[in-house]
Amino acid sequence: MTFKFGALSLMSSIKYGLVDCNNFFVSCERVFNPKLWNRPVVVLSNNDGCVIARSKEAKALSIPMGAPAFQYKQTFLRHDVAVLSSNFSLYGDMSERVMATLEEFGFPLETYSIDEAFLELPSDIPETIGTEIRNRVLTWTGIPISLGVGITKTLAKVGSDLAKKRDDGIFFIRELPKNLPVQEIWGIGSRTTTELNHFGIRTALELIAQSDTWIEKYFPSALLRVVLELRGTPCLSVEEIPTPRKSIVSSRSFGDLIKTLAELKAAVASFVAIAAEKLRQDSLRASHLGIFVIGKDRIAHSASSPLSIPTSYTPHLIKTAHGLLEELYQEGSYRKAGVMLSHLVAEKEQQLDFFAAESTENLMPLMDQINRRKGKRTLFFAAEGINTDWQSTSKRCSAHFTTKWNELLKITI
Numbered sequence: 001m002t003f004k005f006g007a008l009s010l011m012s013s014i015k016y017g018l019v020d021c022n023n024f025f026v027s028c029e030r031v032f033n034p035k036l037w038n039r040p041v042v043v044l045s046n047n048d049g050c051v052i053a054r055s056k057e058a059k060a061l062s063i064p065m066g067a068p069a070f071q072y073k074q075t076f077l078r079h080d081v082a083v084l085s086s087n088f089s090l091y092g093d094m095s096e097r098v099m100a101t102l103e104e105f106g107f108p109l110e111t112y113s114i115d116e117a118f119l120e121l122p123s124d125i126p127e128t129i130g131t132e133i134r135n136r137v138l139t140w141t142g143i144p145i146s147l148g149v150g151i152t153k154t155l156a157k158v159g160s161d162l163a164k165k166r167d168d169g170i171f172f173i174r175e176l177p178k179n180l181p182v183q184e185i186w187g188i189g190s191r192t193t194t195e196l197n198h199f200g201i202r203t204a205l206e207l208i209a210q211s212d213t214w215i216e217k218y219f220p221s222a223l224l225r226v227v228l229e230l231r232g233t234p235c236l237s238v239e240e241i242p243t244p245r246k247s248i249v250s251s252r253s254f255g256d257l258i259k260t261l262a263e264l265k266a267a268v269a270s271f272v273a274i275a276a277e278k279l280r281q282d283s284l285r286a287s288h289l290g291i292f293v294i295g296k297d298r299i300a301h302s303a304s305s306p307l308s309i310p311t312s313y314t315p316h317l318i319k320t321a322h323g324l325l326e327e328l329y330q331e332g333s334y335r336k337a338g339v340m341l342s343h344l345v346a347e348k349e350q351q352l353d354f355f356a357a358e359s360t361e362n363l364m365p366l367m368d369q370i371n372r373r374k375g376k377r378t379l380f381f382a383a384e385g386i387n388t389d390w391q392s393t394s395k396r397c398s399a400h401f402t403t404k405w406n407e408l409l410k411i412t413i
Helices: 026-031 056-060 069-078 088-103 128-141 153-162 188-200 203-209 212-217 220-230 261-281 314-328 363-374
Strands: 002-005 010-012 016-021 041-044 053-054 082-085 111-114 117-121 145-151 170-172 247-258 284-295 298-311 333-340
Touching: 010 298, 016 128, 016 153, 016 188, 016 363, 026 041, 026 053, 026 153, 026 220, 041 069, 053 082, 053 170, 053 220, 088 111, 088 117, 088 128, 128 170, 145 153, 153 170, 153 220, 212 220, 261 314, 261 333, 261 363, 284 314, 298 314
Parallel strands: 041 082, 145 170
Antiparallel strands: 002 010, 016 117, 016 145, 041 053, 111 117, 247 333, 284 298, 284 333
16 A cells, blocks of 8 residues: 655555544433434533533534533523433443454454544455444444544544544545644644644644654654654554553542531542442552542642552541541532542552551452442442432433343333
């Protein structure tokens, strides 16, 4: 295959594919509710605050990403827009189904995000593979996808963006679009875009025409890797083994302002329990714990503490978090709080403490197993409280069709 860049021509082969689920959150909702098809749909963030996903019909109404829902209430009513609360447990499960379907093809796969994955394809792969991948994912999961294929991951990303504009949803990129803006290139942020524009560079073709020496002189090395990838030189490989987590954050905005220390402790304990379960799922332990709270005035306060030994034992983590919270707390109203577990180590690689008390951490996997089988909060810690009025408001949430037995889709015949 010949890859052309103006006067530059390289003989190379297609190697990488980027699968991108179209309007993923909306598509998940449509799988279980056909009434949403061909209708403008938006999905809202926690507390039903801002728009975080839009169908193409909603985009056509000029409803922007991140739009405050209350400001567009009349637009929603005027155009019969379906407004839904986010249902992340459903979206996460559907994502796993999409990735499992892609794995069936046997190509090296890297899950890049909840709705994107890179595939490493043989150099002689026929273009018909694009249609086969797209049809199988749609048939097995109900999720429509776009597929961009190029000789580098960055070019595959460009191809994926172009595929979204095609009816067949597939684009094998052979040359860069003439007027592709630099701000639309994967890996180039707003600050770098501003600096490039300062030098009169506004398109991808103008960028790759610059010398490596000039790029290295004025920009970080990361930009040179982007340029090399745009020229057709692979610098990024498919990572089949996910990069280990460096930290885990669990936080929420409250449905109603919290005004007492007891309520705040219950919320923080719940966040710790969620984060600790994620630790155990990845066979990790935390060496450091931090918390933050945000008051009604939107000012954040934080505190952190090292842990005596790396742990994923929820009671120990809750006790540490509550100690930090007592240091931070001041009378007033709070709108948000969160917990961060960091300095993570593999549970088989941690340094043990000869003077530590006998471990009871084997109780946690049993608790996790029961909650997976019987549903979340079948077992929970008293510190989390029974009353969860502080939880985020989600008045328009759809059923958990794939993660709760009592909410399976029911069809009346």
